[in-house]
Amino acid sequence: MALITAGVGSSHVPLLGVAVDQGKTGDDYFGPIFKGYEWTREWEKREKPDVVILVYNDHASAFDANIIPTFAIGTGERYKPADEGWGPRPVPDVIGHPDLAWHIAQSLILDDFDMTIINEMDVDHGLTVPLSMMFDQPAQWPCKVIPLAVNVVTYPVPSGNRCWLLGEAIARAVASYPEDLKVQIWGTGGMSHQLQGPRAGLLNREWDNRFMDLLVGDSQAARHIPHIEYLRETGSEGIEMVMWLIMRGALGHATRCLHRHYHIPCSNTAIGHIVLEPAQ
Amino acid sequence: MTTPHSDIHEYLAQFEDIPGTRIYTAARARQGYHLNQFAMSLMKPENREKWKAGERAYLDQWPLSEDQKQAVLARDYNRLLDLGGNIYFMSKIFSTDGIPFAEACSTMTDMTFPEYRQMMLEGGRSPEGNRSIKANRAAAEGKG
Numbered sequence: 001m002a003l004i005t006a007g008v009g010s011s012h013v014p015l016l017g018v019a020v021d022q023g024k025t026g027d028d029y030f031g032p033i034f035k036g037y038e039w040t041r042e043w044e045k046r047e048k049p050d051v052v053i054l055v056y057n058d059h060a061s062a063f064d065a066n067i068i069p070t071f072a073i074g075t076g077e078r079y080k081p082a083d084e085g086w087g088p089r090p091v092p093d094v095i096g097h098p099d100l101a102w103h104i105a106q107s108l109i110l111d112d113f114d115m116t117i118i119n120e121m122d123v124d125h126g127l128t129v130p131l132s133m134m135f136d137q138p139a140q141w142p143c144k145v146i147p148l149a150v151n152v153v154t155y156p157v158p159s160g161n162r163c164w165l166l167g168e169a170i171a172r173a174v175a176s177y178p179e180d181l182k183v184q185i186w187g188t189g190g191m192s193h194q195l196q197g198p199r200a201g202l203l204n205r206e207w208d209n210r211f212m213d214l215l216v217g218d219s220q221a222a223r224h225i226p227h228i229e230y231l232r233e234t235g236s237e238g239i240e241m242v243m244w245l246i247m248r249g250a251l252g253h254a255t256r257c258l259h260r261h262y263h264i265p266c267s268n269t270a271i272g273h274i275v276l277e278p279a280q
Numbered sequence: 281m282t283t284p285h286s287d288i289h290e291y292l293a294q295f296e297d298i299p300g301t302r303i304y305t306a307a308r309a310r311q312g313y314h315l316n317q318f319a320m321s322l323m324k325p326e327n328r329e330k331w332k333a334g335e336r337a338y339l340d341q342w343p344l345s346e347d348q349k350q351a352v353l354a355r356d357y358n359r360l361l362d363l364g365g366n367i368y369f370m371s372k373i374f375s376t377d378g379i380p381f382a383e384a385c386s387t388m389t390d391m392t393f394p395e396y397r398q399m400m401l402e403g404g405r406s407p408e409g410n411r412s413i414k415a416n417r418a419a420a421e422g423k424g
Contacts, residue, residue, distance in 0.1 A: 014381070060368040061323075065309065065316040085323060085375035153368060155305045156291065192404075196367040197358060199300030200385040201396060203404025228294045232411040236301050265400040267382050 002100065002174045002181035006047065007247040007255070008040070009215065010133055010273040012056060012188040013266045014125040017089055020132045033271050036261030037133050040275055043258065044134050048142070049184040051097050053104075053170060054127055055148045055246045056188045059084070061124035068154050069116035071166060073108075074123075074147035075101040082122035091128050091137075097144040100177055104146065107173035113166055123147055130188045133273070143184075152189065152240050157227065163242045164223040167249025174250075187247030189240025191262075192233070193269035202235040203270045209262060211241060212274050218254035237269075247276075254279040297413050302361040312364020315352075318342040319369040322376050331376065358388050 016033065019025050025034040061082040063069070076096045081088040108115050127147055135142055148170075151157055158166075167185070174183050191208040194200050214222040222245055230239045248255070255276040262272045295303040302308065309316075318339070321327045331338045339349045351359040352373065360370055374384040386396035399405060409416060 060316075060320060060366070060372070064320045065313055065366075065369065083323065085372055153304060153366060154309050155295070155303055156288075194301065194405075195381065195385055196361055196388060197300045197302055198389050199298070199405065199410055200388050201399055201405040202407060202410060203400075204407045205403070207407070227291075231295070231298055231301070231303065233407055236298075236303060264403055267380075268385055268400065270404070 002051075002177040002179060002183050004171050004174050004183050004185055004250050005049070005277065006184050006258075007251045007276045008130075008134070008184065008186040008273065009190075009212070009244040009247055009276075010130050010186060010188050011190055011266070011269060011271045012126050012129040013269045013271065014084070014129060015267040016271075017091075017125050017129045017132055020137060021090055030266075033263050033266055036263060036271075037273065039259045039261075040134060040273065041136060043275065044142075047184070048182070050181040051100060051144045051146060051183045053146045053148055053174075053183060053185045053250075054130065054188065055150060055186060055243045056126035056130070057152045057240060057243065058149050059124055059126060059153075062118075062121035062149070068151055069118075069149065070151045070158055071113065072116040072118050072149040073101055073105050074118050074121065074149070075105060076119050076121070079121060079123045079127075079145075079147065081128050082124040084124055088122075089125070089128055091132065092140050094123055094127065094131070094141060094145045094147070097146055100144075100174075100179075100181065100183075101146045103177050104170060104173040107176060108166070108169050111169045111172065113169055118147075118149070121147075126188060130186055134186075148246070150243050150246070152242060155227075157239060158242065159227070160225050160242050160245050161223045163245040164249035167246040167251075170246070171250040171252060185247045185250045187244035189243045190234070190238055191241060191270040191272040192235050192238045194235025195237050195268055197236070199235070201268060203264055204234050204238075205262070205264060205270065207233045208270055208272055211244075212260055212262070212272060215244065215248050215274060215276060216255055216257040217279075222248065251276055251278045252280075299410050299413050299416065304366045308361075308364045309366070310364070312348075312366065312369075314343050315348050315360070315363060315365050316369035318344065318352075319365070319372040322372040328376050355387070357384060361388075
């Protein structure tokens with residue numbers, strides 16, 4: 001049977017993709033950020049997940065203003081890196097796992113989550129930057145990927161509690177898949193950042209770290225953080241952190257922290273990542 | 281950490297209390313629909329060519345208000361947010377101009393780009409005094 005063995009929370013700042021693609025990961029600006037991911041890259045080499053369920057948001061790349069799915073799951077065979085205005089990133093195509101993805105989609109719908117199903121789409125930095133952070137620059141990505149896109153742009157976005165519940169339902173769906181597969185779930189985006197208006201540039205080291213604390217152990221508190229708290233405390237784009245709660249919800253009753261790292265700044269953003277495994 | 285709001289009016293009203301911030305609500309999404317779709321069209325290289333060849337003529341093909349068109353031509357991003365633009369869509373305009381995200385962000389603040397970059401290096405803008413318009417007003421009145 002398939003099993004979720006670990007969860008990762010990580011920022012997905014586009015500039016990190018630029019740093020990888022242009023070979024700048026060791027310089028003074030990016031060095032401290034990539035140093036924080038060294039442990040995780042080694043750990044991923046040992047863990048060798050078969051599939052990653054990658055929770056992210058599209059940034060006006062695959063979806064325009066026309067159709068706004070709250071939760072969308074990719075059931076395609078493969079996804080190309082999106083052209084975000086300066087040509088697609090020079091990274092491998094992302095290979096899907098249509099059988100598991102369809103199994104999860106069907107199970108979620110029966111479990112009262114009315115998913116949007118996407119067969120063909122390009123994937124932007126929200127999805128490819130975390131892959132680069134965890135796997136560096138391989139000729140092919142070392143695992144299959146099921147994209148799970150969340151609307152965190154047009155309000156109302158899903159509540160933290162709804163995200164957590166979706167994570168729980170994903171874990172149930174994965175556990176009922178007959179093939180033996182090692183599955184990880186990654187929640188991406190954040191941490192504190194605001195990309196708009198006179199308040200642009202807001203960062204909140206204290207709040208971000210408290211949020212990471214809440215993901216460890218058996219605390220249920222993070223699922224009840226209201227949208228307004230993310231917005232006031234972590235900037236308008238800090239709301240992306242609700243996507244980390246899908247990951248946390250999928251890890252069950254309690255978690256153990258294997259690694260965490262935090263750094264300010266990367267462009268407009270506070271960078272954080274955390275590696276968790278289910279406890280018990 | 282309280283229970284999330286379920287009353288839509290109350291939920292939306294609190295967004296107006298955040299200083300220097302335009303939350304992309306349904307009302308903004310509706311007002312800015314064509315503005316955002318125009319910006320999205322710049323994802324295609326052939327459209328970027330047409331846009332660069334004549335911005336006004338390209339804009340005139342879209343059902344935008346004159347205010348929206350003027351704000352695009354002036355690259356006034358705060359104004360564009362007020363007119364229903366969403367920053368991820370507006371980023372197609374400044375990407376086409378070859379301007380990095382952080383520089384575009386700085387144009388919405390009262391800082392130059394070097395000043396903004398320095399603020400980020402020093403830990404970013406503090407949330408202190410930036411959480412609530414009402415709280416700021418109350419604090420100001422308290423002092424006065």
